[in-house]
Amino acid sequence: MYPALRKHFAELADLTDAEYERIVSCFKEKRFKKHAIILHQGDPVNHEYFVLKGLLKTFLVDNNGKEHILQFSMENWWVSDYQAMHTGAPSSFIIQCLEDVELLYMSYDDRKRLCDEIHQYERFCRLKVTSGFISMQNRVMALLKNDAQSRYQQLLHQYPTLFQRVPKAMIAAYLGVSRETLSRLQV
């Protein structure tokens, strides 16, 4: 079941078939239409989501009504409000579908249980969050040292397909540049 997920795990962890079946038994599948919100700001966060198909954005809206985008999540990405999930705080973010979306999701309790039961699942989670950590570090450094043009080029280089799937205003809200600045860039 879910060969893409099987392959995704195998990239980072050695799971037996039985372990994989045990993990998969904790997932449920759900479909959402474009524009649907799967997590509202202030919601409790009890799940982690794996994207089978489609694209989502994780964002918040500041006091001036301006949108700031933490993350886009496409096929084979994990998405949740991890701070809220780990601390039990309500969600700081909104997670919304930018396309029709198919997700697998697992409860935080099952996630913890699997980490207890299956050492290699803990390995997978460690290496996955390590990649996330490194990618956030790179984003911090890009925000500190690169101008809008370089940040745009870096994103284009990293995720070329994103630019066909996401409107420019959202790219601007992800890069931390104004829409006007973005439209002036040589893109």
Added chain:
Amino acid sequence: MYPALRKHFAELADLTDAEYERIVSCFKEKRFKKHAIILHQGDPVNHEYFVLKGLLKTFLVDNNGKEHILQFSMENWWVSDYQAMHTGAPSSFIIQCLEDVELLYMSYDDRKRLCDEIHQYERFCRLKVTSGFISMQNRVMALLKNDAQSRYQQLLHQYPTLFQRVPKAMIAAYLGVSRETLSRLQV
């Protein structure tokens, strides 16, 4: 040995005394004088460091000679160039002592070996990097949505002692604001 380290592990993982001794046997201790550089840009990164005493900064210098600070690390913090350590690439960062420093350090090979041998050590590493990930996420969001004044206040609130230990120019290089802007803030 190292009761602070024992306590630090115990906050996130259940280690037996034997497991703790096994882990500690992989550490070596080293002292550095203020201003010493423990990792140069371009160096291979084979170690992770735990700060027993003192303060360090992890930074890089851009093509215009401007310094950008990824992280300050004080007592009970871990420090390395994690991207370089995990990918085998040369270091992108410089790690320098801002005070006289006492460190424990462990090789990446030993770290991997301990994660294989001791499930709870992998647990510890997973939860530690999860905290790092969340903290980097918060920093990205602060850079996207907060002005210099708010970022300064947030840092002051989070790490009040940092301001007695670090010159203002370095705080500016961490927050991504110019020294002039920082000196205009109500701080």
